[in-house]
Every structure is written in C-alpha cells, then in structure tokens.
Amino acid sequence: MxxxxxxxxxxxxxxxxxxWETGLAAVLSAWARESGLDISDEELLLAYGDHEAQVETETPKALYSAVLAEAFRRTGDQLGAPVSQEWAQRLGASVPDWxxxxxxxxxxxxxxxxxxxxxxxxxxxxxxxxxxxxxxxxxxxxxxxxxxxxxxxxxxxxxxxxxxxxxxxxxxxxxxxxxxxxxxxxxxxxxxxxxxxxxxxxxxxxxxxxxxxxxxxxxxxxxxxxxxxxxxxxxxxxx
Structure with a gap:
C-alpha cells in the first residue's frame, strides 16, 4: 500500500x-469499589463491552449517553450489583472527560x-x-x-x-x-x-x-x- x-x-x-477504555474504566472501577466488587479494570471492560454493542443494536436511534447508561445497568445486573440512576447518568455524561x-x-x-x-x-x-x-x-x-x-x-x-x-x-x-x-x-x-x-x-x-x-x-x-x-x-x- x-x-x-x-x-x-x-x-x-x-x-x-x-x-475510551480509560474513560470507561474510571467510572466503572469507582462504581465497583463502592459496590464492594473485587474485579479488575480489564474484567469490568470485558463484562461491559458486549452489553454496549447489544444496546446499540436494539436502540439504534438512542443517544450514546443513553446507550452508555443502559449498558452500565445491564453490566451491573450481570455482576450482581445494581447500578443506580446516579451512576448510570455519570457514565452517560462522561464522554467529554475521556x-x-x-x-x-x-x-x-x-x-x-x-x-x-x-x-x-x-x-x-x-x-x-x-x-x-x-x-x-x-x-x-x-x-x-x-x-x-x-x-x-x-x-x-x-x-x-x-x-x-x-x-x-x-x-x-x-x-x-x-x-x-x-x-x-x-x-x-x-x-x-x-x-x-x-x-x-x-x-x-x-x-x-x-x-x-x-x-x-x-x-x-x-x-x-x-x-x-x-x-x-x-x-x-x-x-
């Protein structure tokens, strides 16, 4: 070429x-610590990734901030630690901070x-x-x-x-x-x-x-x- x-x-x-992985992990890891989860950043990212892609497929017209929030909630459900509205909105609003x-x-x-x-x-x-x-x-x-x-x-x-x-x-x-x-x-x-x-x-x-x-x-x-x-x-x- x-x-x-x-x-x-x-x-x-x-x-x-x-x-984006550093940006995502900054919020996900803070939530995990507060939730008492003993999980690495890599494990959090792996758990999160498929959920984001699935939400994007299911709701293609949703704003990315809403996609982030919903994918976070589903990640919490998978890990057995519910994600509050405050945490979901925090991730959804975090893109400019990445x-x-x-x-x-x-x-x-x-x-x-x-x-x-x-x-x-x-x-x-x-x-x-x-x-x-x-x-x-x-x-x-x-x-x-x-x-x-x-x-x-x-x-x-x-x-x-x-x-x-x-x-x-x-x-x-x-x-x-x-x-x-x-x-x-x-x-x-x-x-x-x-x-x-x-x-x-x-x-x-x-x-x-x-x-x-x-x-x-x-x-x-x-x-x-x-x-x-x-x-x-x-x-x-x-x-």
Missing part, C-alpha cells in the same frame, strides 16, 4: 483517537497537512464536541451515530461517508479508513470494500477489552501500534 495514493482519511474516534491518547493531537495535526480528515463515530454530537477539544484539529466532516440513526458495524456511517466524499470532491478510491476496532470498523470496511489501517492500541495486551469479538470476517491493509507511527509513514509517503 502506498499512502500517497489517498487524499482522505476517515477515523473511528473512541479507541483510536480517544482512550482523555485523548497522548499521540493523537500531534499525529492528527501532521495528517491534516496532506489529507482531508473525517470522523465516523459511535457517539452523539454533544459528546464528540467535548472530545474534539482534546484533539486540537478541525475535521473536514463529522459523522456521528446521532446523525445517521445507527451504530457501527451497521452500514449507515459509511453510507453517509460516501455522501461526504462527494461533497469534498474526493473519489472513493482515494479514501482510507483508520480505526482500532475490528468489530465496529474493520468488519464493515471489508464488507464495503474499503481499504483500512488497524491502529492496534491494545498491542501487547490480550483480548479485545471493551470491544466485542468480531462475528464476521474482517481485514486490514496495514497495522500500527499507535497513531503517530502511522502519521510518520503517511507524511513520508506524501513528501
């Missing part, structure tokens, strides 16, 4: 640019010099507005679950992405998708014939964390352990 062959990059946000990965702002600033940057994210507009302040760049298009009425791996984001490309004057063959989640992003990318780069943020750690195991075939064209490594190769290709 020659990264000079692409003019636009579409990004998953949470897990790729924003450290930290960016340390390399995200620098990498995005570098990539913005050579590529159009597009967000395709399972989030609501208000949540992403808070996260965007941590990323420090102006994206050329932002496509949220609230905009398309569905959550990845459903195809709605990518259908809206095709329309965004037309508006930006970028041929689809000049688009490259960049994401961490095999389940949410690389499965639909393969299904739709979209080339993709895996930012393997969990490199060196076992399991999928808060992301469900892919239920369908997936593929990716390149793999990097972080975003800055990808940005350096992309910059060199465009030089």
């Amino acid at each position: 020659n990264l000079a062959d692409y003019d636009a990059l579409s990004f998953d946000c949470y897990g790729t640019l924003i450290d 930290p960016a990965f340390d390399d995200s702002p620098e990498a995005l600033a570098s990539l913005a010099r050579d590529y159009k940057l597009i967000i395709v994210s399972n989030v609501h507009r208000e949540g992403f507005a808070g996260s965007n302040k941590r990323l420090g760049v102006t994206f050329d298009r932002i496509i949220t679950a609230e905009d398309v009425g569905a959550y990845k791996p459903a195809p709605n984001h990518f259908q809206a992405l095709d329309e965004a490309l037309k508006e930006l004057g970028v041929p689809r063959e000049r688009l490259l998708h960049v994401a961490q989640s095999l389940f949410h992003d690389h499965v639909p990318a393969k299904r739709l014939g979209l080339p993709s780069v895996w930012i393997n943020r969990r490199s060196g750690r076992p399991g999928q964390g808060a992301t469900p195991e892919p239920a369908e075939a997936y593929s990716y064209d390149l793999e990097f352990p972080d975003l800055i490594s990808f940005a350096e190769v992309a910059r060199a290709a465009k030089s």
